[in-house]
Amino acid sequence: MLRNRIDQDANYLAELRHDIHKCPELMYEEFETSKRVQSELKEIGVQFVAGLAKGTGVLGFLPATQPGGKTIALRADMDALPIHEETNLPYASQTPGKMHACGHDGHTTILVGVARALVREEDRPNNVLFVFQPAEEGGAGGKAMCEDGVLDGRILGNKADMIYGLHGWPEEAQGEIFWKVGPMMAATNQFTIYIRGKGGHAAAPHTTIDPVVAAAQMVTSLQSIASRNVDPLDSIVVSVTSIHGGTAFNVIPEEVELKGTMRTLLAETRVFGKERIFAIAEGIAAAMGCTAEIVWTEGYPVTANEQGATENVKRVASGVIGNDRVKELAAPVMGGEDFSFYGEHVPAAFYFMGLRKPGVTEAPSVHTPRFDFNDAVIPDCVEVMCRLALDTA
Ligand SMILES: [Zn+2]
Numbered sequence: 001m002l003r004n005r006i007d008q009d010a011n012y013l014a015e016l017r018h019d020i021h022k023c024p025e026l027m028y029e030e031f032e033t034s035k036r037v038q039s040e041l042k043e044i045g046v047q048f049v050a051g052l053a054k055g056t057g058v059l060g061f062l063p064a065t066q067p068g069g070k071t072i073a074l075r076a077d078m079d080a081l082p083i084h085e086e087t088n089l090p091y092a093s094q095t096p097g098k099m100h101a102c103g104h105d106g107h108t109t110i111l112v113g114v115a116r117a118l119v120r121e122e123d124r125p126n127n128v129l130f131v132f133q134p135a136e137e138g139g140a141g142g143k144a145m146c147e148d149g150v151l152d153g154r155i156l157g158n159k160a161d162m163i164y165g166l167h168g169w170p171e172e173a174q175g176e177i178f179w180k181v182g183p184m185m186a187a188t189n190q191f192t193i194y195i196r197g198k199g200g201h202a203a204a205p206h207t208t209i210d211p212v213v214a215a216a217q218m219v220t221s222l223q224s225i226a227s228r229n230v231d232p233l234d235s236i237v238v239s240v241t242s243i244h245g246g247t248a249f250n251v252i253p254e255e256v257e258l259k260g261t262m263r264t265l266l267a268e269t270r271v272f273g274k275e276r277i278f279a280i281a282e283g284i285a286a287a288m289g290c291t292a293e294i295v296w297t298e299g300y301p302v303t304a305n306e307q308g309a310t311e312n313v314k315r316v317a318s319g320v321i322g323n324d325r326v327k328e329l330a331a332p333v334m335g336g337e338d339f340s341f342y343g344e345h346v347p348a349a350f351y352f353m354g355l356r357k358p359g360v361t362e363a364p365s366v367h368t369p370r371f372d373f374n375d376a377v378i379p380d381c382v383e384v385m386c387r388l389a390l391d392t393a
């Protein structure tokens, strides 16, 4: 039986997760993690192509046992973050300043677990693609995998008909799965604004054009996009996260640099928000006699879940963990996720698995030094993904 096999693998998978956790690697440097994934696939006889997405991506393929099925892609991300771990776990990061603080060690382990369980399944109506990607944390590894053709049958296997992915979620209780139709995670963008004036002696401000005062007004005015411009029932985040300018207490600097991020859930709000940031930055700079140069970098698109794929997640997860533990996510999350790139090519569903252990009221969030994935959820996650691969009609 599928579940028996998964339960027998539970210790093996927990150890695999700890091995990966010990050796965190940043975006596009997941060489050891990628090698480990490859050796795991080799050991169980799953064919794969390595070296994708600039070097560390791996695509595995397991053909159906009968003709006429669909091709289901399952995705995991492998990269860690530049955070110094403070968990004191026996399997804590052995590399100072790097840490699996987003649980991608868990996601990678789960997908290996799925391959191990499915290989031994005698009746597999669908082909399965195992997508192990690098660089989710800001490097758009998912985009690089798509560009390399992992979903088109160009690299290995067949063209994908649907893709599923999951994220561990410490804000929710261990063992509960959360789904959402439509936008689930935000589109991200980064901006840098260079405000240029005329420097001079702080005692003679009238002989300068002060970019610091312009920067202060700009930061304040940018807040009005969320509060005054965008529909209160829609969502936008505009955060200025860095201000740099000046070197001394008695010198008005020539230039101030602002950095920040904008996050949205609707495509039209993404366009509108960008227009407003440009208008406010350029308008305030002009009013203060400065100039503003804005460098805009598109991040990830909205992670939007397709209806049919999401219905499959609900149905399959309910069968595995029970109806009462499968819930609709109350509201989208304004974090970004590069799973969104796959959804631009095929119907996609992303879902959360709660990680918060029983008795814990507040678990450390992802991207913090005390976060850890939760081994207890691995078997359920493996079974849900296996059944999504087997039961998607
Ligand atoms: Zn993350």
Ligand SMILES: [Zn+2]
Pocket (backbone or CB within 6 Å): 102, 103, 104, 136, 167
């Ligand atoms: Zn993540």
